[in-house]
Amino acid sequence: MKRKLIYLFFLTGSFIFLSAQVGINTTNPQGVFNIDGAKDNPTTGVPSAAQQANDVAVTVGGNMGIGTTVPTNKLHVNGTDPLRLQGVGTGNSTTDPLLVIDANGVVKNIGTLGALSIPSPAVFRLETAQNNFLQAQGAGGAQVVPMSMIKNSIPGLTYNAGTSTITFPAGTYQITFVYEAQHNATGCTISSYFVDFPLNATTSRIHSTGAHSEGALSNHGGTITYATTLPANRNWTISLGRGQSGNCSGAGMNLSATSTQILVFRIGD
Structure with missing residues (x-):
C-alpha cells in the first residue's frame, strides 16, 4: 500500500x-x-x-x-x-467583457457588447396629439416634439422629458423618426418635413418629401432614418421641421399621438 x-x-x-x-x-x-x-x-x-x-x-x-x-x-x-456562482455582482454592459464557452467547454472572453455591435434600443413616443403643429414655422423652421421615453436599454442614455432632450453616451447609432399627421389645407399636394439628426458636435438635416391628395384630412405620415456617430454626453432635442420644398405652407399639421415615435438603436462603439 x-x-x-x-x-x-x-x-x-x-x-x-x-x-x-x-x-x-x-x-x-x-x-x-x-x-x-x-x-x-x-x-x-x-x-x-x-x-x-x-x-x-x-x-x-x-x-x-x-x-x-x-x-x-x-x-x-x-x-x-x-x-x-452565488452572490455575483452586477456588471457594466458597456465596459465589462462577455464570457462564452467554446466547443471544448473552455471559458473565453469575446469583448464588450459595444465591441460586438449588438444593438441596444431606446423608444420614445408622442402621447398627446399636437394640433396645428408647425403652424408658427415657415420653411426651414422646426418645433420640439414632447415625447415620453417608453423603453431604454442603452447604458448611459438619459432623457429630459421637460425639454424633450436625449443625452447620448459615445457610440454609433441608428435613429428613426416615425411621424403620422393630418394636414387639411387647400392646395397642399406635396409636403416636406425634416429632422436635424445629431452628428458629432453638429447636426445633419434629412428630409422626407411625400405627395398627397388635396382635400380634407390629407395623411402626412413618413419615416426618416439616419445613422450617426456621437461623442459622450451629446445632447439632442427631438424636433420636426417644415421643409424647404412642397406647397404645404400656412396651416399647421395635426401630429398624431402614439404613432409618432423615435426609435434609437446603439449599434456599437
Whole structure:
C-alpha cells in the first residue's frame, strides 16, 4: 500500500524531504494529490469516468481536476451543471467583457457588447396629439416634439422629458423618426418635413418629401432614418421641421399621438 512518506534525514545539519504521491480514500492516487470521495477507485490502473466523477486531483503540472483525474486546464471541472456562482455582482454592459464557452467547454472572453455591435434600443413616443403643429414655422423652421421615453436599454442614455432632450453616451447609432399627421389645407399636394439628426458636435438635416391628395384630412405620415456617430454626453432635442420644398405652407399639421415615435438603436462603439 502506498502511503504518504516523509523522510527526514539529518546530514551534517541539513534537512532533506522526500515525499510520494498523496491519496485520500485511495491507495492508487492519480497525480501528486487525489481525493476519492466515494472510495471507489481501483487499486491499480486508471479509474473509469464514473469513478472519477467523485474525485479531486492535482497533476504534476499544477492542473486541478474536479470530476476528472486528468485535468487539461488549470481548473478543469467535469459534471452536470458543474459551476454555480452565488452572490455575483452586477456588471457594466458597456465596459465589462462577455464570457462564452467554446466547443471544448473552455471559458473565453469575446469583448464588450459595444465591441460586438449588438444593438441596444431606446423608444420614445408622442402621447398627446399636437394640433396645428408647425403652424408658427415657415420653411426651414422646426418645433420640439414632447415625447415620453417608453423603453431604454442603452447604458448611459438619459432623457429630459421637460425639454424633450436625449443625452447620448459615445457610440454609433441608428435613429428613426416615425411621424403620422393630418394636414387639411387647400392646395397642399406635396409636403416636406425634416429632422436635424445629431452628428458629432453638429447636426445633419434629412428630409422626407411625400405627395398627397388635396382635400380634407390629407395623411402626412413618413419615416426618416439616419445613422450617426456621437461623442459622450451629446445632447439632442427631438424636433420636426417644415421643409424647404412642397406647397404645404400656412396651416399647421395635426401630429398624431402614439404613432409618432423615435426609435434609437446603439449599434456599437
